[in-house]
Amino acid sequence: MSKAESKRAQNTLSRLKDTLICPRCSEKLSLNQDRFQCNNCRITFPSISGIPFLFSHPNETLGEWKLKFNHLQQNLLVNAEECELAGGPPRLVMANALRAQAEKIGALLGPLLTAKVVPRSWHVAAQTRLPDSLELLSYSSNLFRDWVWGDDENKKSVDAILKVCHAKPAKRVLVLGAGGGRLAYDLHLSWKPDVTVACDINPLSTIIAKKVCEGESVELYEFPRTPISAEASAILQTLKAPQPTTGIEFVTTNALRHPFMKGSFDRVVTPWFVDIVPEKFPVLCQRINALLAEGGEWVQF
Numbered sequence: 001m002s003k004a005e006s007k008r009a010q011n012t013l014s015r016l017k018d019t020l021i022c023p024r025c026s027e028k029l030s031l032n033q034d035r036f037q038c039n040n041c042r043i044t045f046p047s048i049s050g051i052p053f054l055f056s057h058p059n060e061t062l063g064e065w066k067l068k069f070n071h072l073q074q075n076l077l078v079n080a081e082e083c084e085l086a087g088g089p090p091r092l093v094m095a096n097a098l099r100a101q102a103e104k105i106g107a108l109l110g111p112l113l114t115a116k117v118v119p120r121s122w123h124v125a126a127q128t129r130l131p132d133s134l135e136l137l138s139y140s141s142n143l144f145r146d147w148v149w150g151d152d153e154n155k156k157s158v159d160a161i162l163k164v165c166h167a168k169p170a171k172r173v174l175v176l177g178a179g180g181g182r183l184a185y186d187l188h189l190s191w192k193p194d195v196t197v198a199c200d201i202n203p204l205s206t207i208i209a210k211k212v213c214e215g216e217s218v219e220l221y222e223f224p225r226t227p228i229s230a231e232a233s234a235i236l237q238t239l240k241a242p243q244p245t246t247g248i249e250f251v252t253t254n255a256l257r258h259p260f261m262k263g264s265f266d267r268v269v270t271p272w273f274v275d276i277v278p279e280k281f282p283v284l285c286q287r288i289n290a291l292l293a294e295g296g297e298w299v300q301f
Contacts, residue, residue, distance in 0.1 A: 015195050015249055016052065019172075019264040023257045024056040048111050049207045051250045054259040064130050065112055065203055069105070072136050076102040090230030097234030101221045105136065108207050108218070131278075136204045139179055143205070144222050146182030147212055147239035158186045161269065161299055170266035174291060175199065176255045177273040181209025181248070183301075185241060187269065188248050196248045197265075199255060206250045208239060215244025256287070263293045271301040 020029045022038035029036040029045075036052055037044040046053040046062060055061040076098045083095035106113065145153060171194045175184040178198035188196040200206050208218050218239040227233040253259055256279055268291050277284065288298050 015247075016197070016251070019197070019261050020052075020054070020259050021261050023054055023253065023259040028261070029259070046111075048203055048252065049108075049210065051203075051206050051210055051252055053203070054251055054253040056254075056257050061130070062112055065109075065136070068130070068134075068136055069109055069113065073102045073106065090233065093231065094234050097221045097223075097236070100236075104220060105204065109136075109204060112203060130201075134201070136202065138202070139205070140220075143180040143208060143220065143239060144237055146180035147241065148222070148237045151242075154182050154186060157183055157271070157301065158190060161187065161301055162190060165267070165297060165299060169193070170297070171195075172265045172293075173197070173267045173269065174260070174265040175269045175271065176258075176288075177201075177270060177276070178209065178250075179205050179271075180239075181205070181213055181250070183269070183271050184209070184248060185213050185245065189245060191267075193266070194247070197251060197260075198248055199251045199253050199258070201252070201254050203252045206252045210248075210250045212239050212241050213245055213248050215241065258287075258291075260291055262290045263296075265291050265296060266293055267297045267299065268292060269299045269301065274300055 017029070017031055017036075020036060021027060022029055022041055022043070024043070025038065025040050027038055027040040029038055031037075032044060035044050035047055036054070043058065045058050048062075053062065080095040080098035083091040083098065170191055173184075173187065173191060173193045173196040175187070175196065175198045178184045178200045179202075181198055184196055184198035198206070198209065200209075208220075211218050220237055220239065222235045222237045224232060224235070251259070255273070256277060268288055270288065274281065274284065279287075292298060
């Protein structure tokens with residue numbers, strides 16, 4: 001990690017430390033150099049590309065995401081081989097793009113790939129298993145919607161939220177299920193809070209969102225479902241924000257076992273969230289309400 005990256009990581013930790021609790025026992029977290037730790041559970045939580053990885057059993061969950069990456073990589077390489085066997089210039093283009101995609105995702109997830117894998121039976125017993133349907137690229141189209149396809153849809157989302165929010169300022173904002181990060185980015189620029197915390201369960205999403213919001217460009221291949229031509233079946237896209245910004249902090253975590261103190265936020269935003277999470281709505285309402293300071297707002301989008 002460079003000196004600049006280390007300084008940014010320290011700034012992130014300092015902005016988050018007063019709001020974080022252990023997702024296992026709910027005790028306040030402390031800082032150990034550049035990692036959060038729970039002294040009660042004797043857990044040191046990993047940091048992946050400068051993003052706190054705050055799960056109740058973090059190392060085991062890292063192992064699950066590693067398995068999901070291995071599965072994705074295998075599928076990409078098998079599909080590449082099938083394209084080569086089919087032959088023809090368009091298929092060879094697709095094969096090269098699939099192999100490049102595996103490399104690009106592997107580079108983004110580098111620190112995760114050294115994680116230790118534990119048996120699935122362990123996760124079942126501990127009730128920490130990630131859903132089978134949740135994959136690294138489950139919502140990849142949202143990454144391109146957020147940072148490639150233009151601003152129209154993103155602007156409509158922001159405008160709809162701004163219409164229903166009260167005029168009073170929010171100093172601390174939480175976006176649960178932030179995905180590719182564009183909504184958190186746009187709301188942060190509109191509301192200008194002291195800090196916006198953007199959370200998602202998917203480490204690939206949070207890593208890409210953090211890089212893009214800080215001004216980096218990320219290249220990924222888009223594979224349209226209905227390409228207009230053979231050549232358009234694999235398009236190298238550049239994910240880039242209109243302008244870099246500061247004050248958005250990313251956390252990779254499970255929103256249903258989140259690591260935040262009660263009353264930590266003036267505004268909580270849950271975009272495309274309630275219809276996805278496997279929790280009864282009254283229970284979810286209590287969970288989110290507990291995050292709000294007195295007079296705070298919850299915006300379900």
